[in-house]
Amino acid sequence: MNEQISTFFEKGPIFITGHVNPDGDALGSSFCLKILLNKENIDADINFDIENKLPSNLDHLPYELITKKLQSSYETVFVFDCGNPGRLGRYEDIVLKAKNIIVIDHHINPTFGSLQIVDSDAASTTQVLYRQLLKEKYEIDKDMADCLLTGLITDTGRFQYPNTTTEVFNIASELLKQGADISSISENIYGSIEFNALKLQSEIINRIIFDEDIKFTYSTIYQKDYKKYNIDAEETDFLIDVVRLVRGADIALLLKEQVDGTFKGSLRSRNNFNVQELSAIFDGGGHKAASGFSSSSSQEDIIEIIKNEIRTKL
Numbered sequence: 001m002n003e004q005i006s007t008f009f010e011k012g013p014i015f016i017t018g019h020v021n022p023d024g025d026a027l028g029s030s031f032c033l034k035i036l037l038n039k040e041n042i043d044a045d046i047n048f049d050i051e052n053k054l055p056s057n058l059d060h061l062p063y064e065l066i067t068k069k070l071q072s073s074y075e076t077v078f079v080f081d082c083g084n085p086g087r088l089g090r091y092e093d094i095v096l097k098a099k100n101i102i103v104i105d106h107h108i109n110p111t112f113g114s115l116q117i118v119d120s121d122a123a124s125t126t127q128v129l130y131r132q133l134l135k136e137k138y139e140i141d142k143d144m145a146d147c148l149l150t151g152l153i154t155d156t157g158r159f160q161y162p163n164t165t166t167e168v169f170n171i172a173s174e175l176l177k178q179g180a181d182i183s184s185i186s187e188n189i190y191g192s193i194e195f196n197a198l199k200l201q202s203e204i205i206n207r208i209i210f211d212e213d214i215k216f217t218y219s220t221i222y223q224k225d226y227k228k229y230n231i232d233a234e235e236t237d238f239l240i241d242v243v244r245l246v247r248g249a250d251i252a253l254l255l256k257e258q259v260d261g262t263f264k265g266s267l268r269s270r271n272n273f274n275v276q277e278l279s280a281i282f283d284g285g286g287h288k289a290a291s292g293f294s295s296s297s298s299q300e301d302i303i304e305i306i307k308n309e310i311r312t313k314l
């Protein structure tokens with residue numbers, strides 16, 4: 001790939017975005033580019049389709065850079081951590097109408113983009129962006145390093161998932177040299193949970209079911225839980241990691257009831273089981289170790305479908 005992203009820096013107006021309800025990787029990579037463009041005195045708008053508000057445990061990222069009023073169209077868009085345009089939410093049209101669509105990602109085979117800078121073996125999109133910035137000889141300052149490290153931490157489950165390669169550690173090491181503050185970032189993401197979110201966690205733990213035969217563990221969050229504990233849905237993303245803790249469970253599912261009664265599912269695997277294939281049944285996406293989907297089927301049906309699929313793959 002000889003294409004340079006810098007070629008497109010002059011082809012404004014520019015818009016930067018990532019997948020709907022962005023996580024640490026989508027936000028980290030997007031904000032990193034935004035900071036770089038600011039330093040280069042290049043105008044760029046940045047925003048995401050967010051259901052409620054941006055997650056508080058990622059608010060070490062420069063949320064203040066979010067663009068309040070967007071233009072109606074853009075010449076160039078940069079899309080981070082998003083494998084298909086349907087995951088852009090309300091920005092799908094604005095992205096697909098742009099002349100230059102630059103997709104920087106680590107999902108398997110993104111389905112769009114006039115230029116794709118993609119490595120599905122990379123642990124995070126920030127890893128892909130880091131390599132690209134290095135290749136194009138950009139200097140990475142502390143603020144950019146904090147953004148890139150955030151994606152690396154969250155998408156490797158704090159350097160624990162099988163995608164945690166020596167390159168991941170080398171990049172993390174370089175980012176620390178640039179001043180990235182790993183301890184305060186980690187503390188913000190994992191070390192402090194809203195009191196009510198912690199109480200909600202106890203309910204989710206109570207509901208965990210462990211199907212030992214197929215090494216499958218799952219639990220559910222209902223709308224009534226959000227009300228009871230006065231919590232926004234985006235503050236509960238970490239709960240899948242709690243469901244995943246059960247010893248002997250290789251596959252974990254957290255179902256999250258939506259306002260309209262449908263469900264969103266988050267899947268994680270501990271071994272080499274490919275949970276992306278489970279999400280694909282519901283047209284969802286993601287990676288081998290972490291994936292997600294939406295479904296209007298009943299809770300019971302979703303769980304049954306997943307159990308059956310696991311059985312066929314054992």
Ligand SMILES: [Mn+2]
Nearest residue numbers: 025081125155
């Ligand atoms: Mn990612």
